[in-house]
Amino acid sequence: MIRRLALALDDRLGTAHFMRKALRKAFPDHWSFMLGEIALYCFVVLLATGVYLGFFFDASSQPLTYNGSYLSLHGIQMSAAYASVLRLSLDTRAGLLLRQIHHWAALVFLAAITVHMCRIFFTGAFRRPRELNWIIGLVLLILALGAGFTGYSLPDDLLSGTGLRIAYSVLISVPFVGTDLAFLFFGGAFPATETIGRLFFAHVLILPALIAAAMTLHLGIIWRQKHTQFRGPGRTENNVVGSPLWPNYAMKSAGLLFAVAAIVTALGAFFQINPIWLYGPYDPANVSAPAQPDWYIGWLEGALRLGPSWDWQIFNHTVPAPFFAGVLLPFVFFSLLFVWPFLERRITHDGEPHQLLDHPSDTPWRTGVGAAVLTFAIVLTFAGSDGVQAKIVGISVEMLASLYRIMLPVLPAVVGLLSFELARELRARRDALPGTDARIVISRADSGGFVGQPEEHRERRP
Amino acid sequence: MNYTVLLLLLLAMALYVWLMSRYDARRAQRLDRWHVAAFGATVAVLYLALEPPLEPLADGSFLAHMTQHMLLVYVAAPLFLLSAPMMLLLGSLDLTKARQLGRFLRGPLWRFLTFPVFTWLFFMAVMWGAHFSALYELALTHPVVHIVEHALFLAAAILFWQAIIHIGPVSWPMNFPLRVVYVFLATPQGAFLGLALYQTRKVLYSHYVMTHDGSAAAALADQHAGGALMWIGGGLLLFVVFMIVVAMWGRHERRLGEQLDARLDARLRSGAVLGIVFALAAFGISTRAADTTLGQGQNLYQIHCSSCHGSSLQGSANAPSLRNVSIDAVQFYLTTGRMPAIAPSEQNQHRTPILSPAQIDALVTFVMSRSHGSTVLPVVDNVGNLARGRALFTANCSACHGATAQGGSVGYGWIAPSLDRATVTQVAQAIRIGPGVMPRFDEHTLSDSDVNDIVRYVNVLQTNVPNAGGLPLGGLGAVAEGLVAWVLGMGVLIVVVRLIGTNA
Numbered sequence: 004m005i006r007r008l009a010l011a012l013d014d015r016l017g018t019a020h021f022m023r024k025a026l027r028k029a030f031p032d033h034w035s036f037m038l039g040e041i042a043l044y045c046f047v048v049l050l051a052t053g054v055y056l057g058f059f060f061d062a063s064s065q066p067l068t069y070n071g072s073y074l075s076l077h078g079i080q081m082s083a084a085y086a087s088v089l090r091l092s093l094d095t096r097a098g099l100l101l102r103q104i105h106h107w108a109a110l111v112f113l114a115a116i117t118v119h120m121c122r123i124f125f126t127g128a129f130r131r132p133r134e135l136n137w138i139i140g141l142v143l144l145i146l147a148l149g150a151g152f153t154g155y156s157l158p159d160d161l162l163s164g165t166g167l168r169i170a171y172s173v174l175i176s177v178p179f180v181g182t183d184l185a186f187l188f189f190g191g192a193f194p195a196t197e198t199i200g201r202l203f204f205a206h207v208l209i210l211p212a213l214i215a216a217a218m219t220l221h222l223g224i225i226w227r228q229k230h231t232q233f234r235g236p237g238r239t240e241n242n243v244v245g246s247p248l249w250p251n252y253a254m255k256s257a258g259l260l261f262a263v264a265a266i267v268t269a270l271g272a273f274f275q276i277n278p279i280w281l282y283g284p285y286d287p288a289n290v291s292a293p294a295q296p297d298w299y300i301g302w303l304e305g306a307l308r309l310g311p312s313w314d315w316q317i318f319n320h321t322v323p324a325p326f327f328a329g330v331l332l333p334f335v336f337f338s339l340l341f342v343w344p345f346l347e348r349r350i351t352h353d354g355e356p357h358q359l360l361d362h363p364s365d366t367p368w369r370t371g372v373g374a375a376v377l378t379f380a381i382v383l384t385f386a387g388s389d390g391v392q393a394k395i396v397g398i399s400v401e402m403l404a405s406l407y408r409i410m411l412p413v414l415p416a417v418v419g420l421l422s423f424e425l426a427r428e429l430r431a432r433r434d435a436l437p438g439t440d441a442r443i444v445i446s447r448a449d450s451g452g453f454v455g456q457p458e459e460h461r462e463r464r465p
Numbered sequence: 466m467n468y469t470v471l472l473l474l475l476l477a478m479a480l481y482v483w484l485m486s487r488y489d490a491r492r493a494q495r496l497d498r499w500h501v502a503a504f505g506a507t508v509a510v511l512y513l514a515l516e517p518p519l520e521p522l523a524d525g526s527f528l529a530h531m532t533q534h535m536l537l538v539y540v541a542a543p544l545f546l547l548s549a550p551m552m553l554l555l556g557s558l559d560l561t562k563a564r565q566l567g568r569f570l571r572g573p574l575w576r577f578l579t580f581p582v583f584t585w586l587f588f589m590a591v592m593w594g595a596h597f598s599a600l601y602e603l604a605l606t607h608p609v610v611h612i613v614e615h616a617l618f619l620a621a622a623i624l625f626w627q628a629i630i631h632i633g634p635v636s637w638p639m640n641f642p643l644r645v646v647y648v649f650l651a652t653p654q655g656a657f658l659g660l661a662l663y664q665t666r667k668v669l670y671s672h673y674v675m676t677h678d679g680s681a682a683a684a685l686a687d688q689h690a691g692g693a694l695m696w697i698g699g700g701l702l703l704f705v706v707f708m709i710v711v712a713m714w715g716r717h718e719r720r721l722g723e724q725l726d727a728r729l730d731a732r733l734r735s736g737a738v739l740g741i742v743f744a745l746a747a748f749g750i751s752t753r754a755a756d757t758t759l760g761q762g763q764n765l766y767q768i769h770c771s772s773c774h775g776s777s778l779q780g781s782a783n784a785p786s787l788r789n790v791s792i793d794a795v796q797f798y799l800t801t802g803r804m805p806a807i808a809p810s811e812q813n814q815h816r817t818p819i820l821s822p823a824q825i826d827a828l829v830t831f832v833m834s835r836s837h838g839s840t841v842l843p844v845v846d847n848v849g850n851l852a853r854g855r856a857l858f859t860a861n862c863s864a865c866h867g868a869t870a871q872g873g874s875v876g877y878g879w880i881a882p883s884l885d886r887a888t889v890t891q892v893a894q895a896i897r898i899g900p901g902v903m904p905r906f907d908e909h910t911l912s913d914s915d916v917n918d919i920v921r922y923v924n925v926l927q928t929n930v931p932n933a934g935g936l937p938l939g940g941l942g943a944v945a946e947g948l949v950a951w952v953l954g955m956g957v958l959i960v961v962v963r964l965i966g967t968n969a
Contacts, residue, residue, distance in 0.1 A: 099933055114951055255965050263958060266957055266961075274953075283868070291868035292881075297943050400874045
């Protein structure tokens with residue numbers, strides 16, 4: 004049956020040639036090549052659950068009086084959006100489960116992107132010819148951050164409203180265009196009735212469509228350029244060693260899809276996430292503690308908390324404090340990431356295409372810089388929840404904030420230098436090992452016997 | 466004899482005695498005499514360090530000079546702090562002056578100067594900097610620089626020690642583990658400096674070559690002796706301090722343990738005491754029972770409360786007066802186990818009371834018989850309007866206690882506690898009296914029916930109805946969620962891909 008279908012397709016479209024090649028395409032077996040796939044499958048889960056949630060969500064800030072099953076909110080005025088999420092969570096079959104899976108999958112989605120990006124960075128996989136895919140990957144990260152934040156903001160509960168209020172304040176802090184930008188995204192001065200509608204449209208159409216398009220491009224380029232691989236016996240700049248797509252790799256990958264789906268479903272089933280009925284409808288006059296963003300926005304929250312309280316007057320124009328920590332810092336951070344492949348080429352004068360990956364210890368300075376930047380982001384992320392930590396550890400939140408202000412420059416420097424030294428030490432030791440390079444390749448001689456000769460000397464970086 | 470120093474010391478003593486008399490008069494309570502003793506000891510040590518026979522010797526010998534510095538830094542500075550100067554000053558100033566001082570103490574400058582990381586680094590910088598820079602040599606030749614140097618030593622040392630000596634107002638309270646770490650980290654620094662001086666190959670301060678009759682060898686030997694003194698003597702002194710801090714930590718923990726024992730005992734006894742009280746009531750001799758209760762309450766007050774609140778409820782430096790206390794406050798503090806307090810300097814936490822319910826009743830009866838405060842108890846029926854309660858809770862409570870009533874930190878080391886253990890009455894009482902830094906909500910802000918509504922909602926939060934969606938992760942919101950996503954989500958998935966993939 005399948006055979007006849009395949010034959011019929013081939014007959015009309017001539018697909019057999021492509022399929023024969025495609026199904027035999029080699030995929031590297033190293034586990035770290037599947038980190039990006041975790042993100043891909045999280046996105047699949049997000050799309051599937053998101054469609055279901057979309058059926059029940061009412062993207063409107065029309066006020067109404069609640070009379071659903073949750074007694075603590077009976078007779079309370081709230082937006083139609085919040086009421087619909089309440090109904091979805093508490094009165095719809097499987098609604099809460101799907102909402103929780105969706106939210107957990109979003110958190111894991113961003114985590115997988117982060118880890119995947121670290122792998123790409125520390126192994127130098129972004130070097131020529133893959134600079135373009137590095138940039139598309141970064142665009143995907145920014146789109147995912149946007150999708151995450153708009154999703155977090157949709158329920159119109161007290162917590163998400165607080166997040167939106169912060170985002171609004173950060174946006175209007177941009178000099179000259181801030182107010183216009185804020186009006187574009189929020190549809191008016193905060194809190195505006197337009198906001199939910201715009202967020203909804205961005206969250207369910209614009210951002211997922213862009214993510215899907217960028218992901219297709221991302222994977223298409225990988226397909227075209229083929230995978231990188233770690234150094235090893237028989238691996239050169241001109242081949243790819245791995246399992247064929249069919250059946251080996253396809254089975255592994257399908258297994259991973261099921262594992263991702265199973266794990267986020269288990270999280271959704273057993274762990275409560277964002278219990279919006281406890282937070283209540285948004286009311287600009289109120290705020291609840293601890294008001295925290297999802298983890299991936301934590302570094303921006305941390306930057307706002309640690310940032311200096313500058314209010315600069317430039318040509319009679321105020322540049323308020325949130326601009327420096329909330330706009331300038333992430334702008335510089337992402338700019339650095341975007342230009343990194345080109346910056347690195349400037350430093351190393353290495354414009355050659357690379358198919359073989361570096362071990363992090365091959366390039367101590369890159370590993371050092373990467374570890375420092377990562378530490379910087381991690382310190383900011385932790386600083387974003389200093390209030391919660393202060394309560395748990397039992398020291399004052401001011402002391403903790405001061406400590407983080409000291410750690411912010413100190414810790415990245417220390418971690419960066421340590422990683423640099425460690426990588427250098429590892430490289431020196433490996434180079435000092437006798438005989439690692441003297442692999443003997445045995446081949447048949449023309450005369451019929453076997454000859455052994457040393458493998459081509461392994462390329463080594465200075 | 467250096468008359469300037471003598472004069473200054475006499476002046477300081479006079480000032481202290483004058484402040485003390487003002488303090489005693491103002492507070493209607495004497496300053497603890499061991500503070501006074503500590504001040505006497507400070508003056509004695511300063512005299513020893515800065516007057517003959519040590520002072521003339523210090524001019525000619527590095528060893529003597531080092532002894533002087535060790536006395537200033539490791540003995541005089543902590544003794545001075547033990548004499549409670551700030552508490553004395555705050556307690557004896559006029560109200561407006563005291564407020565100004567309080568504002569300064571809460572201000573950014575003082576908070577920066579007393580930040581433990583800063584004080585530790587500053588102390589170390591002064592110790593190292595003074596010995597390995599031109600300052601020392603300069604001090605040996607110019608008397609004014611010498612005085613500045615000593616003042617700098619003393620100031621750095623006082624800042625260093627105030628981080629762990631918690632008497633009077635404390636800008637950055639540290640718990641005992643942190644204090645142990647603080648002292649522990651200082652020990653090797655002092656030792657290294659001493660060791661560095663001990664192992665020097667050349668004379669650091671040419672002044673001493675001159676005083677040793679031009680013999681560089683003698684000056685170097687003297688320098689080594691001074692280094693050894695700092696290395697071993699300083700190390701020993703810091704070790705003693707370290708042991709004291711550890712011992713105080715132990716005592717603190719033991720007190721917690723004793724509270725636990727007393728609580729268990731009280732639980733055993735409470736049944737019997739209650740029985741007797743009921744029996745007496747049943748025999749219709751309620752007047753006598755009330756008298757007995759009053760007497761019992763007075764006894765309990767003298768045992769558990771009078772050391773801080775004073776024998777006639779007048780209060781002290783550590784605790785407020787109870788002469789106008791309301792029955793709400795007395796009941797709240799006793800039934801939540803916040804009183805009797807473990808240590809006056811710490812925020813009182815909700816814990817199982819060490820007094821039995823009958824003892825608490827007796828104590829309340831006694832205190833209210835002496836207080837002019839309100840004796841009206843709140844009527845809490847727990848049938849309030851749930852939705853109104855939720856709205857009022859969000860507007861008035863959740864900014865500190867959190868939307869899930871799990872509590873949070875509210876700054877300056879204060880904590881808004883979790884409301885999990887509070888009874889409906891205790892919640893209502895807390896609203897009315899505002900314990901700790903919590904605002905007081907009177908009848909004009911929240912009416913009795915408002916309080917009833919809030920109490921009802923808190924009760925619903927406590928019983929977690931409906932607890933939809935699985936484990937609530939401590940009610941901590943996105944922080945706990947992020948942790949779970951990374952550990953149980955991403956962490957497990959990394960294990961999965963590691964199992965699927967190879968390591969080649």
